[in-house]
Amino acid sequence: MTDSAPPKRLACIPCTKAKRKCSKQTPSCHRCKDKHIVCRYPAPRIAPPYDLVFSQDGAVSVIPTPSDGNPLPTPPSQLGTADALQNPWFLSPSSWTIDHKTGPIPSQIYFSDEALTYFIGQLQVWLKQWTTEGRCPFIHSQLWRIHLPESVQDAFTALSSYHSKTPATEKMVLRIIETRVNNLVGGQNPDNVGDFGVVMLDPACHLARTQALLIYKIIRLFDGDIRARAQAEKNIDTLALWARQLWQSAGLGLTANHHKDLVNRSNPDPVGTQLRTDGSLSCTWQAWIFSESIRRTYLAATLTEAVYMTLKQGWAPCPGGIIVSCGAGLWDAPSAFAWMNHYQSNPVNTIRCVDGEQLFSSARASDVDEFCHATMIVSYGLERFERWCNEKI
Template sequence: MPPERLRTSNHQGRQKSCAECVKAKRKCDLQQPNCLRCTKQRLTCTYPPPPRTATVASTSPDSDETLIDSLFDDPGFELPFDLDIAMAPDVVAAPDVELLESVADFSGPMNNLERTNNALRSFGGAKAHPVPTRIERFPSAKTFSDLIASELFESRVGYSLEQWKLAPRMMVEMNCTPWSHPNLYEEIMPRSMQDAFAACALYNSRTEANAKFVLRHITERASELVDQPIPTLPAEVIARAHAALLYQVMLICSEDIRYYGQTHTLLPHLRDLSHSLYTIVLQDQSKHEDHSGSLPLYPSSAARMAWLSFIFRESCRRTLLAVCQAVSICTLLQGDFYSCNDAMAIGNRVTISAALWEAKSPLEFAIAWNEKNHYLVKELNFTEVLRSAGAKDVDVFGRMMMIGLMGKDDVSAWLHSKGGKL
């Protein structure tokens, strides 16, 4: 230890690194007035001020909030594990009652996307910030808990997070997610999805003893995915998007801060994938009109071709919306409240029909197509669904999208009016 910074002069009983070394998680040599690292990199070297020796703060020492705030306010605080994770810049104030009432007031069908954007912007207010280019520390517990516990967040995002938690097990046990059809990979599964499938199996079997190994495996596979250029073949693009979504879901929904800290790695890649998927969806729509007539039951080849086309087309469309939703939620969790991309809704379509999506064979699909209601939702306009659909027509994915746009209470009320429930 340098002679000019003896322990006897440090009232806190331990040495304090300079702010730049703490920020970079590097060892500080504690030289005065500037440490060697700051001198070499021409950084402004500042050491923390001497601790206050006055009386203890009036807040109870047993208060979790006081303890957490004091830790994050201490420039010398370092994590017990080496993770490169995010810190939201400001504490998010909970939305007031007046705002929540205005958000919940949907007197007409919508523009729901515009309403959602306005609600998020009002919620963020002056404290909304762009996503940091390099994420260095995790959100303070106060910021994160305020956001998660807010009524607005739960109303729009809570249901989707519940479905995210189920996705890794669904993939392993049923070969599907709400946005990926069970028969999509029946013939061939690209390598990116093979790796993600294996990661899901490990994730589902994780224990306290193997959690560190599972985390390392997931983050390594995710890093490998990000390091590879986005493919050009549509089948490879959708597989890459499914893999990235599954990795992100596992990192966010693990309820382990070590996992959550790696979510920033995949976020730019998901944004790039959304643009590739958007191009594929628009190209497909320009080449193939959505079939509107009846399907022949015999010969079965016609029904099979229509079924396979539906599986790929709707998986692409759903995956695009799922990726956009994931990007919005992740940026929202990082403190950016300007996260909904209105432009991605333009030209987008998705078919809302649980009977079609859940059909187990070409024959079952053709019968459902001819006898059941199905709704082609364009540009996230659910007006016709709200007016004419039944509760059983809307599957889990449709409910995820509707709740994100309308809020959980309104969708629950609509389902109840149709004889169903959320």
């Protein structure tokens, strides 16, 4: 495509929101190119609405949007609903790619002391929240509502004991946790590595065991007890392996379900639907819960490992960028309709975790939730985050 602007093209969406002059060029206007953000142009006002997204190689993608420029399901009352709910973005194979390109975040991450302290504190707060509220930013309240895996049950009871321990019972509680970890890891086939290890379990089993091991890992790495930390270090590679296998399992699950019949509407729980939808709003929401739980668990596991490695050696390898839902209110939505309403009204709903500079320049801190806040702080530093909180777009 040429570098000149087509006739009658409107200003791009980021420039319009920022009330800045737009050069109206493709694949990116001057302002978006300078700020390293995705340049989107609004389509002509013809139903159904959509955005034109120009990639750096000149290719054009047409992305349906409700009314706020987000590539997510449209509400039931609008045209194109059936296709949008049948083929949501989070069930697209392309949304499960990991971006390992070197961008604003280098291949080796050097976390600041303030960011490390904040993120570790948030992990501990989230575990406490799970035992008191039945949810936290990486365990959804609806995820295990129908079926609670035994590994998750063990993690919950061990964590509850940990939070109620006294100086007299502290050693006993840590020994109980050590036994739970040994049982969890020992119960897995040690030969289940690579592709074979991925296909031996379905995504729900991968998710349950990874969440359980992550919970134990957070407790033991950052408790302060020397023995607990030493024992946890023995399994740090196991958590990394399980997180990778969880992610790979999701990709295989999408491929396997591509040619299968749609799920029965009478079985709408997340474990039953996993990474499928029958096109209904309720089923699509449940599929999103399962999908987003995988994304957040994977990201929490990889960041926990990176933070601990930084504490030991001063740096950690960048785990790459994945796409997560970050819009305020989405994760805590109590129903499918509330979830959809947030998607319609939110100015931003998704982010690839290595594209934080784009989020800094096009959204406010209040537009995204606390999980996004934590990942932004650990990736870009507490000072940059606080500056963002005080900026006006």
